[in-house]
Amino acid sequence: MNMIVETKNVTKTFGMNGIAVEAVRGIDLQVREGEFVAIVGPSGSGKSSLLHLIGAMDHPTSGEVFFRERPLSRMNDGARTDLRAREIGFIFQTFNLLPMLNVFENVEVVMRFGGLAKRERIQRTESLLKTVGLAERMRHLPNRLSGGERQRVAVARALANQPALVLADEPTGNLDSTTGTGILELLREICNSRKQTVIMVTHDFRAASYADRVLVLRDGRIRGEAGLKGVTDTHKTLNQLLELELE
Amino acid sequence: MLKFALLGLLAQDPKHGYDLKNELEQALGGHWEINFGQIYTTLARLERDELVRVAAEDRDGRGKKTYRITAAGRKDLAAWFEEPVEKPRQLRDEFFIKWIVGKLAGQSDPMRIIDRQRQAYLTQLRDLTALTGRAGDPNVELMVEGAILHLQADLRWLDLCEERLERGELEKPRAAIRKE
Amino acid sequence: MLLDLAWKNIWRRKLRSLLTILGVASAVQLYLMVHGVMGTYTGEINGQVNAFAGRIVIQQQVESGGGKSDLTSSTSSLMEETAEALLATGGIDRAASSALLFVPIARALMPYIPPAVVAVGLEPGHEAAYLGGLKAASGRLTLEEPDEVILGQGAAEYYRSENNGDPVGIRSTIPVGGRTLKVVGILGDAPQLFANAVIMPLPTAQAIFDRPGTVTSVILTVQNTGAVETVKSSIQAGFSGLTVSTQDDMLRSASSILDAMNSFMSIIETSILTVAVIVVMIVVIVSVMEARREIGTLRAVGAARWRIFTMVAGQSIVLSMMGTLVALPIALFFVQWGMSDYLSSVTGVLQVWWQILVTAVGVGLAASILPAWQAVRVDPLESLRYE
Ligand SMILES: Nc1ncnc2c1ncn2[C@@H]1O[C@H](COP(=O)(O)OP(=O)(O)OP(=O)(O)O)[C@@H](O)[C@H]1O
Ligand SMILES: [Mg+2]
Numbered sequence: 001m002n003m004i005v006e007t008k009n010v011t012k013t014f015g016m017n018g019i020a021v022e023a024v025r026g027i028d029l030q031v032r033e034g035e036f037v038a039i040v041g042p043s044g045s046g047k048s049s050l051l052h053l054i055g056a057m058d059h060p061t062s063g064e065v066f067f068r069e070r071p072l073s074r075m076n077d078g079a080r081t082d083l084r085a086r087e088i089g090f091i092f093q094t095f096n097l098l099p100m101l102n103v104f105e106n107v108e109v110v111m112r113f114g115g116l117a118k119r120e121r122i123q124r125t126e127s128l129l130k131t132v133g134l135a136e137r138m139r140h141l142p143n144r145l146s147g148g149e150r151q152r153v154a155v156a157r158a159l160a161n162q163p164a165l166v167l168a169d170e171p172t173g174n175l176d177s178t179t180g181t182g183i184l185e186l187l188r189e190i191c192n193s194r195k196q197t198v199i200m201v202t203h204d205f206r207a208a209s210y211a212d213r214v215l216v217l218r219d220g221r222i223r224g225e226a227g228l229k230g231v232t233d234t235h236k237t238l239n240q241l242l243e244l245e246l247e
Numbered sequence: 248m249l250k251f252a253l254l255g256l257l258a259q260d261p262k263h264g265y266d267l268k269n270e271l272e273q274a275l276g277g278h279w280e281i282n283f284g285q286i287y288t289t290l291a292r293l294e295r296d297e298l299v300r301v302a303a304e305d306r307d308g309r310g311k312k313t314y315r316i317t318a319a320g321r322k323d324l325a326a327w328f329e330e331p332v333e334k335p336r337q338l339r340d341e342f343f344i345k346w347i348v349g350k351l352a353g354q355s356d357p358m359r360i361i362d363r364q365r366q367a368y369l370t371q372l373r374d375l376t377a378l379t380g381r382a383g384d385p386n387v388e389l390m391v392e393g394a395i396l397h398l399q400a401d402l403r404w405l406d407l408c409e410e411r412l413e414r415g416e417l418e419k420p421r422a423a424i425r426k427e
Numbered sequence: 428m429l430l431d432l433a434w435k436n437i438w439r440r441k442l443r444s445l446l447t448i449l450g451v452a453s454a455v456q457l458y459l460m461v462h463g464v465m466g467t468y469t470g471e472i473n474g475q476v477n478a479f480a481g482r483i484v485i486q487q488q489v490e491s492g493g494g495k496s497d498l499t500s501s502t503s504s505l506m507e508e509t510a511e512a513l514l515a516t517g518g519i520d521r522a523a524s525s526a527l528l529f530v531p532i533a534r535a536l537m538p539y540i541p542p543a544v545v546a547v548g549l550e551p552g553h554e555a556a557y558l559g560g561l562k563a564a565s566g567r568l569t570l571e572e573p574d575e576v577i578l579g580q581g582a583a584e585y586y587r588s589e590n591n592g593d594p595v596g597i598r599s600t601i602p603v604g605g606r607t608l609k610v611v612g613i614l615g616d617a618p619q620l621f622a623n624a625v626i627m628p629l630p631t632a633q634a635i636f637d638r639p640g641t642v643t644s645v646i647l648t649v650q651n652t653g654a655v656e657t658v659k660s661s662i663q664a665g666f667s668g669l670t671v672s673t674q675d676d677m678l679r680s681a682s683s684i685l686d687a688m689n690s691f692m693s694i695i696e697t698s699i700l701t702v703a704v705i706v707v708m709i710v711v712i713v714s715v716m717e718a719r720r721e722i723g724t725l726r727a728v729g730a731a732r733w734r735i736f737t738m739v740a741g742q743s744i745v746l747s748m749m750g751t752l753v754a755l756p757i758a759l760f761f762v763q764w765g766m767s768d769y770l771s772s773v774t775g776v777l778q779v780w781w782q783i784l785v786t787a788v789g790v791g792l793a794a795s796i797l798p799a800w801q802a803v804r805v806d807p808l809e810s811l812r813y814e
Contacts, residue, residue, distance in 0.1 A: 042406070048811075057727050057807045078731065084807070085729025096724040096810050100435040109432075113729035157728065181379070205402040206395060209372040216365070223409070226366035228373045237374045238387070239279050241394055 003069070004165055004197045005031040005054055010063035011220075012049050023049040025220035026063070033164075034195040036188060038208035041217030047201040048093055048169050050217070054199065055090050055167045056080045067165075085113035089158030093169035093201075095150045097142040097157075103129065104138040107157045114161035128156040131186065133179070147174040155183055159190065166190070168200040172207050184210045249281075249289050254298065254316060254324045261302045261315040264290060276384030290314060298323055346408070361409050365402065372398045429725075429734050433741030436714055444746065447710045451750025451790070452757065454703035458696055459758035459783070465692045469685055474618035476677045478559055481652045483659060484677070485513055485645040486670045501529050503643045509666065513645045516665075518658050523648035525553035528629055530636045530643075532603075533585065544585045546603065547624045548632025548642075556646045558614070561621060566597035566612035570628050576601065576608040579622035583613055603627070604635035700790060703747065707794035711743045715798045722802055723809030732803040739799040744791030751787040 012024040023046040031037050039047050052058040053065055056072050065072045067083060075083070084090070097106050104125055111121040129135050132152040142150055151174045158166055168187065172180035188210050190196040200211065208214045209228065216224040256267055268286050272279060293299045298320035303313040316324075342364055349360055375395050379388070437444045486503035505513075510526035528548035549557050551570040554577075558568055568577055578586070583595040590599055599610045603625065614621055633639050649658050655673050662671050672680075715722070722735060 042410075052808070052811065055727075057811075081726070081729055081731050084727060085731075090727060092724075092727075092810070094811070096720075096727070098432075098721050098724060100432070100439050100721075105431075109429075109725075110728045112429075113731070113734070161729075205369065205372060205399050206376060209369055209376050214369055218409075218413075224362045224365060226362075226369045228370055237378060238276075238391070241375075241390070 002033045003030050004033045004035075004067070005029065005199070006066040006069070007050075007054065008064045008066070010050070010053055010060045010065060012046070012053060012058065013061045023220055024053065024060070027220075027222055029215070029222070031197060031199060034191060034197055035213065036191040036198045036211045037200070038211035038214045039199065039201045039217055040203060040205065040208050040214060041223075042203070045217045046220040047217055049220075051090075051167050051169055051199065051201055054165075055088055056083050057090070085110070086115075086161055087164050089161065089163035089166045091151075091154050091158045091166070091168040091171045093173070095142075095147075095154045097150055097153055099142055102139050102141050103134060103145070103153050106142065106153055107160050110157055110160045116161070124160065125156075128159060129153075132156045133182065148176070148179060151175060152179070152183065155186070159186075162194070162196070164196060166196060166198045168198060170202055171200060172202065172204060177206075180204075180207065249285065250293065251324060251327050253286070253289055253293065254320055257299060257314055257316040258321065258324060261313045263311060263313055265311075267314075274384075274386070276387040293320070357412055358409070361405055361412075365405050368398055368402050368405070372402070429730070429738040430741045433738045433745060436718065436738075436742050437745060440714065443710060447706060447746050448750045448753060450706040451703045451747050452753035454699050454706070455747075455751050455754035455783075455786070455790075456757045456761075458699045458703075458786070459754060460761060461692055461696055461699070463758070465689065468688070471619055472681045472685060475620045476674060476681050478561075478618055478620070479674050479677060481649060481655065482556075482559070482674065483647045483649065483655065483662070484672045485647065485662065486643065486672075487668060488670060501531055501643055503670075505642050505645065505669075507640050507642060509669075510642050510645050513647065513662065513666070516647065516658060516662060518650055518654050518661075520648045520650050522553060523555040523559075524646060525550040525556035526629060526642040526645050527557060528632045528636070528638060528642045530632065530638070532625065544582050544623050544625060546632055546636065547626045548629040549626065551628045554626070556648060557624075557626065558621065561617050562615040564613045564615040566610070568612050568614070570611070570626070572609075573628055573631050574606070574608050575611045575627070576603070577612040577614065577624075577626040578610055579614045579617060579624045579626075581619065581622040582625045583610075585623075601625075606631070606635055700786070703750070703790050704794045707743045707746050707750075707790060708797060710746065711739060711795060711798040712801065714742065715739060715802045719805050719809050720812065721810075722805040723807055723811070726805060727807035727810045735803050735805070736799045739802045740792060740795040743795035743798070744788055747791040747794065748784075748787045751783055755783065 007027050007029040010024055010027045010029075011022070014021040014023055025046075027050060029050075039050070041047050049058070053060050056065075056067070056075070059073070067087070072080065072083075098109070101109060107125045107128060108121050111124065116124070126135070126138070129138055132155055134149060134152055134156070137145065137149065142153065145153070151171065155168075155171055158168070166187065171187070172183055175183060184207055187198050187200065191198055191212075198211075200207070202208055212228060214226045214228065215222050216226075252271055253267055256262060256270055262270070264283070264286055267290075268281055268283060271281060290299065294301065294314075296319075297317055299314045299316055301312045302315040304311070342360075345360060346357065349357060372395065375391055375398065378391050379395070485505070487505050487509075488503055505526070507526065514521065514524055514526065526549075528546075530546045530548075531544070532546055533544040547557060549570075554568055554570065561568070564580065566577075570577065578595065578601075586595045586599075586601045587593065589601060593599075595601065595610060595613075597610050597612060600607050601610060602608075608627060608631075614624075616622075627635075629642070633641070647658065649655050655675075659671050659673055662669070725735065726732075
């Protein structure tokens with residue numbers, strides 16, 4: 001299988017007033033094309049830091065990140081920008097919508113970076129916003145939206161250019177279970193039918209259970225890994241459950 | 248548990264053992280097959296305790312009895328409804344035993360136990376989340392949601408085990424509540 | 428392109444943008460006026476010089492330091508006998524040559540500009556010495572009686588107040604130094620030097636202004652234009668202490684004055700534009716500083732550096748363009764109503780619209796270089812720094 005992302009002994013140390021914070025301490029990771037990987041771990045364990053390194057936004061202190069076998073450290077700024085524009089969709093933990101643009105424009109603007117023609121941009125933005133349930137709010141500014149609604153705009157923006165790799169930092173953090181489920185199913189869906197790859201950071205195990213693989217991060221290291229392959233018979237699952245409850 | 252389920256069904260009107268099985272299965276969305284043996288042993292026990300009695304018996308004598316709830320049975324059922332469930336939701340006892348025994352035996356790596364357990368829980372969680380919205384019966388749906396929440400708690404608890412283990416806190420004895 | 432974003436950034440801070448636009452507008456307005464004044468002035472001087480093609484002006488400065496190119500200089504003084512000797516020089520067209528007496532009636536508003544109204548005494552029959560080929564708007568351009576006078580249009584306007592506010596035309600009379608003169612001709616369109624002239628017979632002027640036996644200058648018209656230099660050198664050989672100016676000399680001295688003026692004015696213009704550039708720059712730098720996180724986000728979601736550049740440059744160009752748009756009508760207003768004497772016409776200002784456009788874009792671009800440089804260097808990671 002082709003690896004879309006690979007990291008080799010990646011570390012990231014932040015220097016703050018002379019105090020070094022080791023956020024990522026040597027991570028080896030391989031993600032296949034079309035895979036859905038969840039990264040769980042306590043707050044401060046380096047999940048976001050790792051995601052920024054994979055997303056060509058930050059530079060590792062040591063080690064190397066490969067995107068489709070190309071080392072990111074060898075790319076110049078233009079190539080990295082292009083990668084972020086076309087191949088990677090990033091859902092920020094803090095949403096990072098542009099406050100002067102309305103919902104529609106926030107999604108549309110990144111399609112320009114992806115080189116889409118105007119008509120296609122309009123069409124695709126409308127359909128994406130419908131998918132995340134914000135068709136009615138297209139002309140509103142972000143500061144008029146609830147946290148969950150902003151998060152859904154961020155999701156739509158990340159999917160705008162149909163990137164090969166979607167990096168999601170707590171994409172359901174502000175959502176109730178119904179809308180959260182909707183987003184998770186959407187991410188699952190783009191993996192299954194479009195062969196897009198998703199790496200999702202979360203601290204919600206239920207969200208993590210949508211993934212094919214769950215990595216447990218602790219203190220900047222991968223502590224454990226669980227493969228969730230193989231869908232079981234739903235009837236059998238329920239039967240077992242009822243048996244337990246009624247014994 | 249089955250005892251009160253049967254009493255509850257009989258509270259409305261007298262029923263055959265066969266009807267009881269059907270109605271109970273239906274109430275649970277048809278996902279669970281209860282075997283007859285279980286029903287009949289429970290009914291026999293209820294009859295013995297005089298909580299139900301046989302109202303009629305089919306002439307051919309092939310065991311087709313109709314059961315009716317007694318006054319004592321109704322009282323019992325009412326009392327059951329009144330009482331909250333006192334027993335804590337069951338812990339994953341076996342894992343906990345494994346955890347303790349593993350430490351005692353000094354054989355297994357506790358981290359490995361945790362890892363494997365986490366994998367198992369996550370797989371279960373995945374199966375359960377795949378079920379949400381597809382169970383058919385709204386009451387069963389609720390049960391699935393409950394099970395998911397419990398699994399999440401179990402996973403958090405695993406995290407706690409791991410964290411304490413890493414910090415070496417499990418080695419130190421602590422002040423304990425002693426039996427008087 | 429992210430030009431719409433530039434526009435939204437401007438719109439987001441309405442009051443600040445409005446103040447910036449007004450600041451730019453007043454600077455650009457000032458620039459346009461200075462520019463206009465310089466243009467008018469240059470045209471005026473060149474017009475005067477051109478009017479003296481093929482003629483030689485002879486003066487004798489009594490005070491040193493008097494402007495050499497000031498043809499109407501009243502500080503020059505020649506005895507009538509010298510003037511007669513000069514008029515007898517060989518190779519000149521005597522009919523188009525004359526002794527003249529210039530006396531200012533009303534002072535000019537600015538240095539180097541001819542007096543607002545000036546009395547010109549010349550020998551009757553030799554009007555061409557001063558007026559050359561100028562045409563009359565009405566009446567005649569010859570003086571036949573001692574009390575006759577010819578007015579330039581500016582001078583006619585000046586005497587309107589003495590005429591109960593009625594337009595002064597031929598057959599009107601005007602009071603000059605206690606005498607009443609009869610207007611016999613009004614000049615057509617002419618450079619200011621002529622437009623402001625009150626032309627009368629030389630003896631009349633000498634009597635009115637009490638300058639008997641003296642003139643201020645002599646104008647000679649050479650018969651053969653090619654012989655100007657020969658005539659000039661023969662005068663210089665025959666007379667000493669005289670200032671002899673040919674058209675070339677006038678041109679030279681005019682252009683040295685113009686050069687000095689121009690470099691002075693361009694310092695002012697540059698300073699004004701620098702103020703505009705700095706105003707815009709400060710505002711754009713502040714807005715880049717405020718928007719670092721958003722710029723970081725744009726970079727993080729794939730905006731290339733050049734797009735960020737267009738956003739910032741667009742913002743400052745739009746600000747300076749809008750400032751210019753506001754300045755234009757203000758400048759036109761002053762041109763039209765306030766300073767019609769010194770500024771060229773409305774159409775004149777409009778003719779340089781492209782110049783103004785280029786200036787606006789130039790101000791915008793210059794103002795954007797520093798902030799744009801700061802903006803393109805914003806790292807995608809800055810999108811992650813939260814408060
Ligand atoms: N720019 C920075 N400068 C200094 N320290 C930083 C910086 N970014 C992250 N850190 C530190 O690195 C560690 C890991 O941070 P990170 O944001 O990756 O955690 P996280 O797992 O995403 O946590 P959370 O679940 O709370 O989002 C933290 O201790 C954090 O304080
Ligand atoms: Mg984080």
